[in-house]
Amino acid sequence: MKPFPFCLYPSLIYLALAAACGLGAMAVLPAAAQMAPHAVEVAAYKGLHAAAHYGDVPRIEELIATKIDLNVRDGNGRTPIHVATFAKQRSTIGALVKAGASLNLLDKDRYDVVTIASVADDEETLRVLLALGASAGQVTSRYDGTALIAAAHLGHDGVVRQLIAAGAPLDHVNNLHWTAAIEAVVLGEGGLRHQKTLQALIAAGANLQLTDRQGNTPLRLARSRGYEEMIRMLEKAGAR
Template sequence: MKPARQLLAAVALGCAALAALPTAAQTGPTPAEAARYQGLHAAAHRGDVAQIGKLAAAKADLNARDGNGRTPLHVAAFAKQRAAIQALAKAGADLNLLENDRYDGVTIASVADDEETLRVLLALGASARLVTSRYDGTALIAAAHLGHDGVVRQLIAAGAPLDHVNNLHWTAVIESIVLGNGGARHQATLKALIDAKANLQLKDRQGQTPLQLAKSRGYGEMVKMLEAAGAK
């Protein structure tokens, strides 16, 4: 393979690896783990609101951790057990704890494109502003990467930090471009960020602006949106 082709292949592999970052680190309970759960973790996983109430009344630890640092609320978020989330919150569970991979309930729902669970969490007072994951990102950055435009709009409305820079030196705007496919949902994600007045001039580690990144990838519709918003 010629050196130029080797370089292109390496870049392609690097991009593929980066595209998997936010989701690869997030690990929900396996069926085997769930089968071993007891107490509040078991009740949260199966959505047993009555049992959650009984255990809470008996002073069970609402924020107990499993082997991966997941609380019952994390387990309920992974399982999309919204009534269990509400019951845990009513009993006093902490909505903003991070598990071992540094994900909270809001980020778990955001990565899963689970708008209804996210809506429940935010209505209960969970924060959209936490720094999460091993990449020091946010739920908004993770959702922008994945093109979860409805989630992005919810997080923006909940006060998520628009211009947070993660340890890859990327913002939500940048991730919607460099880790997206330029398609309809990533375009809608970028539009939501533009409409919310996200900073379009923040550069990546190589000094590239969002507009330059969109042009380099041939994402014509994104280029049009950015230029219309005054991006340089």
């Protein structure tokens, strides 16, 4: 089964994960997360949010000259930079940052632009954000996770490598008691991109002995699922 982003996991899958991991059902039910502005919101946008969505840099520069609040929020707590990130408007992001907009604010669902780009597997926008100084290490989402954990969950191996290079914390433990290495196994399907993700984490020196709440290491989880290539990689790395 191909994994879905946090916001798309069906509730029954979350309930199954809860049962398998000894968690209460509410611990893993999906939140409204990673929500790009919908059509009604976009139609109502004015000012910086509208310019950010459509990539209208000249309009943004006009608005900047009026000393407008660069971090103004929409109804879901998104700043113009959040909106530009969802819309992959990289020039807009650059113009806003140059004018002093913050790269590291969280929206209403506690997501930052790095996590938004990471979950979207948008390597180019992520590259721009990191080059402009966005943090790869913020704690985000109702799961108290990181962009690296979210990307590992989804098998976004290129994103994972970028985040590692940017200093993302390798061994952060979220409130489900999972690390990036654990999520690469337990929320993946053992396929090539999750294998590459796990290999990147191993090569970077991730702690492979950290366990979930039931005492399972990534190796034990891989064995329980029959993920032979992951088992081989983990054993080669000295995991137990």
